Amino acid sequence: xxxxxxxxxxxxxxxxxxxxxxxxxxxxxxxxxxxxxxxxxxxxxxxxxxxxxxxxxxxxxxxxxxxxxxxxxxxxxxxxxxxxxxxxxxxxxxxxxx
Numbered sequence: 820x821x822x823x824x825x826x827x828x829x830x831x832x833x834x835x836x837x838x839x840x841x842x843x844x845x846x847x848x849x850x851x852x853x854x855x856x857x858x859x860x861x862x863x864x865x866x867x868x869x870x871x872x873x874x875x876x877x878x879x880x881x882x883x884x885x886x887x888x889x890x891x892x893x894x895x896x897x898x899x900x901x902x903x904x905x906x907x908x909x910x911x912x913x914x915x916x917x
Contacts, residue, residue, distance in 0.1 A: 839890060842882035851875065855885045855913075857892075867904045868892045874908045881913075889916040 841860035844853045851872025856864035868890075870881050878884065891914045894905035907913055 839885045839888050842886050844882045853878070853881045855881060855890070857890070864902055867899070867902060868913060869904055869906045871906070871908070878910050885913065890914060891916055
């Protein structure tokens, strides 16, 4: 994956369009994060688009909006606990695909 967008991953062959496999809203966890996990559900996700609670209002209810949808996520990719992750603060960074 590139540092700017979710381009095809040479390790898995997955392209930039991946489906949301699961979404978790951790309301009782510090920071109140929402985790839209791509390809496989947690804890086997290959990619997470993290929405912190402070930005959640901009997204409405991301755990419902993106569930079982094809999406394209853009942003800086980092590794967290062995999985790729983009911290998303702007809803325009997650585009629903047709």
